[in-house]
Amino acid sequence: MLYIHKTFSISVQQNLLQANIELINEPVNKKLQAIEPAYEKIPPGILRRMGKSIRMGVGAALPLMSETDPVNGIIMGSANAGMEECVKFLNQIVQYEEGQLTPGNFVQSTGNVIAGQLGLITRNKGYNVTHVHAGLAFENAVLDAIMQLNTNPSNSYLLGGVDEISSFHYNIEALAGTYKKEEVSNKVLYEAGSPGYLVGEGAAMFVVSAEANNFIAKLTAIATIHSTDIELVQAQLKMFLQKNLEAGTAIDLFLSGENGDNRTLPFYTACETLLADDTAIVRYKHMTGDFPTASALGLWYACEFLQQQVPQHMFKKKTSKTSYRNILLYNNFKGLQHSFILVSKAW
């Protein structure tokens, strides 16, 4: 269990609080590329040398990190941070036949580069870990934060998830058949009925603690599993709800990670069958696209929906309710990595 006190996100869409919530940006060249802010808090000399995932990660985190109330540690989830720099360095190796190479790309290619840079910029000497477990990188970061807070209940942590569409990684995933082959508008993503997803990128950052004052959301539980068996995933969700949903409460919003990929759709539909009739179903991947740590943006949306209305185009199923207090997130990455997260607002 943990409390979320502050949030910030960078994605292809604008921050809901600031924008016309019914407006959505569409993919360009089959990619939902994040619109980056001005990054005023990153020193220009450092900013120039940063790859996009590093910029997005650091840029989304710094507005939340106050000098007067520093966090005690930095816990990051990123499947592919540093991948772009990694292949840039690899291309140098091949191009210059292992000659005199510049180490800049190499140093920025390590998976922990975002958490490392944040530690450096904010002079934070606390706990600093990066989880890189593909579609469960962010979820393991969440679990890590929960465990750190169990042990150190007076601490607070910066928790985040970030990944970019690097050109090289895009090529590899495209060859592997991860993405949709055809051009699809995100406005009709869920009707596509074809294999593959629409790729996106972004960062979502949270300041979390074990203290119940001034919080946006309470993350009550998280569970993860690796499986290709729909029934097992369904059983897992049943167990998760039995164990973690307080008696007398109900899920009033199911935030689904459905992504328009017909290979993973059956998992989402199977989970939906377990929901009560008065549970609204809301989707966000037409806004964000999909990527290994898209669930971090999912959590960011969940925090938004505890505070304000849900845009019409995000509903898969509407109910009579207009405000929500218990949100269940389910995410499925490539039909193998599954996560359930329970978020609530107590009032």
Added chain:
Amino acid sequence: MGVISAIGNSVAENHQSLKDAVCGVSKAFDLFPTKYAGLLPFGQVPVSTEDLLQQLQVTAPGVTRTTLLALHALNEALADCGISPEDIKSSETALIGANTVGGMCLTDELYNDANNKTDGSDYLESYDCASVNLYLQKHFKITGVVNTINTACSSSANAIMYGAMLMKNGYAKRAIVGGTDCLAKFTINGFNALHILSTDNCTPFDEGRKGLNLGEGAAFLILEKEEDIKGRKVYAELTGYSNANDAYHPSSLSDEGDGPFLSMQGALNIANLSADKIDFINAHGTGTENNDAVESKAMMRLFDKPPAFASSKGNIGHTLGASGAIEAVYSILSLVHQEVYANLHFKNAIPSTGLTPVLAYKKMPVSHVMSNSFGFGGSCSSLIFSKV
């Protein structure tokens, strides 16, 4: 425990090599074509990838050397522990692995796939760090928490720590923890571009040290709670662990060594031990100018008089994401056999510290061993293992 490194394919072989002060690092290198073959020393595991595939009976396409080394070490650890296949599959068994190279060892395949020069190799799903543990998850049908950690050269120390935290917090009853990395043109050229590879064998903590040697290998350990051991063999207790950030520079440590100091101090706090209780430190000791000076200074800050210490990088090279796990196994061997192993190739102490590591194998009472791992991004981690 299971381990594979340049000085042996098993815990027993590694143990014997440590006792015999065997140096597995040499200029004989034949893993892949690189212009540094024969020029720089490497700690190559003396088993070819083809032989690993055969020995491990892996026929599926797309399995990398990084994964094969991990599978080799994990097979040994599981057999050594005597854990049943049912227990491995139990939702209460976690698998936490670390690596930094993933499938980047396949330089040519990755270059071609990433730059759209092919229709796709067998390795499209094998380049990222997660691919190693996704393979192991599938192979052993693991249903508990599975994770991959990358904090550069301290990765597998953090994997061990995360596994322990899962157990402490009730997310797992047992945790399979470890790390792997294999030699790659990528890391060879990267560290070379940073000018921290020695052209000779590395000489940790020596005044004239000229840099590190890269190595490869893997190690896994199985953690269980005391109440669940049920008569199974126990090597040691993980009593302390801590992670701190040096917050100074992306690829080198601060002069004062705040990160190393804080991680060592944090581990002592968790273990509830005073500094004088540590009998031996398995130092990070890479042999670079920066690391060894800073690590020495941090040890001198924390300990009135630093205890016996040594680095095993002279034996196996720096195995990056595997080093925390391999050195955890070595630390535990010191506890089990009440002995410490030599820090190879040392001649003269660094004048500003005057510290001399353990120079020869010797028997001595060892109750608590600290193992250090420091990495890029300021990532510093320390573990403490205690005698049972």
